[in-house]
Amino acid sequence: MTAAQTEASTPLVEVQHISKYFGSVIALQDISMHVSPGEVLCLLGDNGAGKSTLIKTLSGVHQYDEGRLLIEGEEVRLNSPRDALNRGIATVFQDLAMIPLMGISRNFFLGREPTKGAGPLKRYDAARADRVTREQLAGMGIDIRDPSQPVGTLSGGERQSVAIARAVYFGAKVLILDEPTSALGVKQAAVVLRYIAQTRDQGIGVIFITHNVHHAFPVADRFTILKRGQSLGTFEKSEVTREDVASMMAGGEDMETLTAELAEFEQADREDAAGSDGDHTAEDFHDEAENVPEEENQGRETN
Amino acid sequence: MATAARSADERVRSVGILRKLLTRPELGAVAGAILVFAFFAVVAGDRGFLTSIGTISYLEVSAQLGIVVIPVALLMIAGEFDLSVGSMIGAAGMLLAIPTVEFGWPLWASLILAFGAALVIGFLNGYMVVKTGLPSFIVTLASLFALRGATIGFTRLITGRTQVSGLEDEGFLASLFAGEIAGVPASIFWWVGLGILGTYVLLRTTFGNWIFGTGGDPVAARNVGVPVNRVKILLFMATAVASTLLAVMQVLDAGSADVLRGTLFEFQAIIATVIGGVLLTGGYGSVIGPMFGALIFGMVSQGIFFTGVDTDWFQVFLGAMLLIAVIVNNYIRNRAARAR
Numbered sequence: 001m002t003a004a005q006t007e008a009s010t011p012l013v014e015v016q017h018i019s020k021y022f023g024s025v026i027a028l029q030d031i032s033m034h035v036s037p038g039e040v041l042c043l044l045g046d047n048g049a050g051k052s053t054l055i056k057t058l059s060g061v062h063q064y065d066e067g068r069l070l071i072e073g074e075e076v077r078l079n080s081p082r083d084a085l086n087r088g089i090a091t092v093f094q095d096l097a098m099i100p101l102m103g104i105s106r107n108f109f110l111g112r113e114p115t116k117g118a119g120p121l122k123r124y125d126a127a128r129a130d131r132v133t134r135e136q137l138a139g140m141g142i143d144i145r146d147p148s149q150p151v152g153t154l155s156g157g158e159r160q161s162v163a164i165a166r167a168v169y170f171g172a173k174v175l176i177l178d179e180p181t182s183a184l185g186v187k188q189a190a191v192v193l194r195y196i197a198q199t200r201d202q203g204i205g206v207i208f209i210t211h212n213v214h215h216a217f218p219v220a221d222r223f224t225i226l227k228r229g230q231s232l233g234t235f236e237k238s239e240v241t242r243e244d245v246a247s248m249m250a251g252g253e254d255m256e257t258l259t260a261e262l263a264e265f266e267q268a269d270r271e272d273a274a275g276s277d278g279d280h281t282a283e284d285f286h287d288e289a290e291n292v293p294e295e296e297n298q299g300r301e302t303n
Numbered sequence: 304m305a306t307a308a309r310s311a312d313e314r315v316r317s318v319g320i321l322r323k324l325l326t327r328p329e330l331g332a333v334a335g336a337i338l339v340f341a342f343f344a345v346v347a348g349d350r351g352f353l354t355s356i357g358t359i360s361y362l363e364v365s366a367q368l369g370i371v372v373i374p375v376a377l378l379m380i381a382g383e384f385d386l387s388v389g390s391m392i393g394a395a396g397m398l399l400a401i402p403t404v405e406f407g408w409p410l411w412a413s414l415i416l417a418f419g420a421a422l423v424i425g426f427l428n429g430y431m432v433v434k435t436g437l438p439s440f441i442v443t444l445a446s447l448f449a450l451r452g453a454t455i456g457f458t459r460l461i462t463g464r465t466q467v468s469g470l471e472d473e474g475f476l477a478s479l480f481a482g483e484i485a486g487v488p489a490s491i492f493w494w495v496g497l498g499i500l501g502t503y504v505l506l507r508t509t510f511g512n513w514i515f516g517t518g519g520d521p522v523a524a525r526n527v528g529v530p531v532n533r534v535k536i537l538l539f540m541a542t543a544v545a546s547t548l549l550a551v552m553q554v555l556d557a558g559s560a561d562v563l564r565g566t567l568f569e570f571q572a573i574i575a576t577v578i579g580g581v582l583l584t585g586g587y588g589s590v591i592g593p594m595f596g597a598l599i600f601g602m603v604s605q606g607i608f609f610t611g612v613d614t615d616w617f618q619v620f621l622g623a624m625l626l627i628a629v630i631v632n633n634y635i636r637n638r639a640a641r642a643r
Binding site for chain 1: 516520529582
């Protein structure tokens with residue numbers, strides 16, 4: 001295993017030999033990884049590799065069964081998502097934790113509402129919520145006219161950006177992004193990747209979960225590859241190529257088998273194409289198909 | 304749809320005033336209330352509908368329903384039903400009447416008992432919904448029957464009857480719930496007051512934001528730190544307390560309690576809430592809308608009486624209104640939430 005060298009600074013989040021079981025199912029086994037300020041750690045894995053379980057453990061949704069979780073060098077146990085948030089770990093879930101029917105600013109501040117007044121007069125500061133939301137999104141290049149407009153009216157990339165802006169605004173030290181680009185088109189994905197780079201440049205540690213190597217490579221500093229609940233190791237970007245990572249994700253041998261099979265298919269296709277020369281061409285079929293109804297029609301007319 | 308390119312890949316679009324109005328959850332009910340009022344003003348205006356007595360008569364019916372509808376609406380926005388409010392009215396009436404009449408308790412002590420029991424029952428409703436994960440429709444349907452049965456059972460056991468009468472109390476406490484100011488019954492003041500409180504809570508407090516979040520997507524809300532279970536349980540407690548408030552008003556006003564009080568009230572409350580533009584599935588709605596829903600209910604139930612038409616037709620009207628309201632709400636919801 002070519003584990004990356006630890007940085008001079010204390011990692012923001014460090015996971016040591018964590019395991020998680022759901023009954024008899026081993027969801028995670030002996031996973032270790034860490035992320036430092038201002039770097040992007042890419043968590044790669046195919047479906048069912050345990051990516052979601054791992055980040056749910058980091059964000060306090062699941063409790064791990066074995067191992068240690070350190071935040072800024074201090075061992076902690078996260079009992080709820082709120083716990084994780086209070087320690088500066090913000091997660092942008094795949095479903096974005098956004099409520100489509102609620103307005104943008106209400107979504108932005110959901111769970112952390114700004115208030116004014118004190119005691120029984122303490123109340124939700126709608127004006128401030130609207131203003132801050134507008135400012136934060138403007139900073140990301142999104143111009144919203146009406147902060148009370150339902151989130152459901154935004155595009156996928158915009159929603160993703162609202163979610164990232166929200167996490168950054170609330171002082172996230174570590175930002176966990178669960179497949180932020182998977183449902184997006186190429187352009188929108190590029191926009192989100194740019195925000196990820198921006199976020200990293202602000203000194204925030206980013207854990208970027210994806211199964212798309214092409215999205216991971218431009219922004220990642222290191223890769224941790226998961227397969228079937230186990231870690232295949234963490235690699236510096238300089239150590240590996242895109243192809244290495246893709247093949248490890250799919251699981252080396254499997255991938256080779258698949259490539260071989262695909263090559264066979266191609267070969268077979270080529271042989272088919274060669275074999276069909278001289279027989280019926282597509283045009284022949286077309287002509288015949290047209291002739292049949294004509295003959296029938298004529299028959300009907302004469303009768 | 305005017306879309307002006309402002310930057311490379313993001314657009315700003317203008318939203319028409321009409322479309323913006325359409326996304327207001329209370330619009331349908333307000334328009335409906337105006338229509339219903341206009342209808343009865345024309346048809347029954349000369350038979351007393353427009354007099355102060357007529358007005359107070361329908362406002363009082365609206366207020367009695369409206370007091371319960373306010374927390375029911377908040378609960379529905381949070382994604383849950385409470386079908387036990389009707390049974391709670393019957394139970395709370397007895398909890399007030401039996402100790403006062405049969406055991407000679409002072410009124411204040413019985414009031415504490417009734418409201419205390421409401422808090423406990425509301426908590427149990429909410430706790431069962433949250434812990435079992437069952438639809439609140441089922442859990443509170445069980446409470447509906449259990450609570451009504453227990454009310455009848457215990458009342459008969461203690462008093463041998465199903466009605467308790469003889470509550471004579473003219474003190475301050477009684478007038479607070481059943482008195483009147485310048486001919487306007489206390490219930491109307493309570494209704495308006497609670498409506499303002501409910502609107503304030505929903506739109507201007509953190510808790511209100513949590514209500515929307517809880518109903519809109521409980522998992523997402525929980526993930527950002529909203530205590531979803533606490534929100535639900537508190538709202539179940541609020542519906543039980545509001546039902547008890549109504550029961551206290553009715554008992555002190557009539558001087559008697561009946562085990563069957565509040566029968567079918569849960570459905571009236573849900574109808575008024577849905578007519579008021581609250582989504583049955585939660586996450587969207589207002590308090591003002593359901594208050595107008597209750598107003599429509601009151602105007603129709605009393606207005607039919609003024610027109611001289613057989614009041615049997617009232618229920619037909621209710622059914623039709625409910626259906627129309629749901630169709631309109633679905634349309635509005637789709638308009639509001641559609642990504643374009």
